[in-house]
Amino acid sequence: MTTSDLRPVLDEETALRLLRNGAFEIEGRLVDASNTTLRGILTLDGLTARCVYKPVAGERPLWDFPDGTLAGREVSAYLVSRATGWDLVPPTVLRDGPLGPGACQLWIEEPDDAEPLVGFVPAASLPPRWFRVASARDEDGTPYALAHADDPRLARLAVLDAVINNADRKGGHVLVGPDDRIYGVDHGVSFHVEDKLRTVLWGWARRPLPPDAVEMLTGLAAALPGELGDELAEHLTLAELTALSGRVDRLLAGDRFPLPSEDWPAVPWPPV
CATH class of the missing domain: 3.30.200 (Phosphorylase Kinase; domain 1)
Structure with missing residues (x-):
């Protein structure tokens, strides 16, 4: 084989x-x-x-x-x-x-030539159209930046993470699959009733949601009371489903990417 x-x-x-x-x-x-x-x-x-x-x-x-x-x-x-x-x-x-x-x-197999979209980069040479999320230094004191690309595919993933309340979006959980498709993996610590969003994709914080995200959230709000909610009820509690609907409603009402919580670490460890 x-x-x-x-x-x-x-x-x-x-x-x-x-x-x-x-x-x-x-x-x-x-x-x-x-x-x-x-x-x-x-x-x-x-x-x-x-x-x-x-x-x-x-x-x-x-x-x-x-x-x-x-x-x-x-x-x-x-x-x-x-x-x-x-x-x-x-x-x-x-x-x-x-x-x-x-x-x-x-299993998603990343192509050998796939270019990373998230990671630590030298602070003095942040790639064009990348967002700086946090600052760091290596063991020699050289400054680095935790950063990610300003890529609409990643922006969609950031919206999804806000919806499911993902508490562990590390850079290594972002995969580039065949045909340059973006995938997110490792969502076991999601859907908590409390705000636990923890991610490396904070570059769009405070920015308006793109039109396709608003359209998606509107459709999701309509789907949750129906078949989608019934499917999710096999795995989530009623309180978790209610919190999920509430997050969708708040994202629609605010029309912006969320801000980091002051009550929960904003970036997972390790970040990548």
Whole structure:
């Protein structure tokens, strides 16, 4: 089997069918993840693709999120992303796997020549059309800037994070996939009822929302009381769904990207 065999171009429904029903083989563990995170290979009807599998049994207890709920939040982020029409989160399902039930997400392989859109750059040479988010120095005292590109694809991701209340948008959770599409991954600590937005994508703070974001939020507000809300109710509490609707309404009313909270660290650690 070649690497290209594991990079099939799949439409969404085919990807979901493979994720739900594919025969599962564990390939290895992603050792940098704080919770048990495995890479696997799924095979169904002659199709083969990689996936990321996060079993509920491997979730590390957190003081502010109920135990055993992170996988469902991963699926919820995908459901909201799909409802926006922006498709920023790879197809994700909750399924049984080798270590029990867990979130199973299509693996996104970044091209070798993909240019990073978020990271630390020398403070004296910030790339054109990049936003400085925070200042830093390396061990030798050389100044750097945590920064990201002023890219409309990233702006959409920043809006999605505000909607789902993502508490951990690191730079490494932003992927550039095939055809230069942007994907956000790792949404287990999202949808809290309290404001916990923590991200490296603060470049648009206070700025007006673009028209496509206002259109998306309007559609999302209309979808939440219907089928979308019913799907999310399988993974989120009533209080979390109410808070989700409230965030959408506030974004529409304010018509601007949110500001960092004064009660919660604004940038995750590590940032990238």
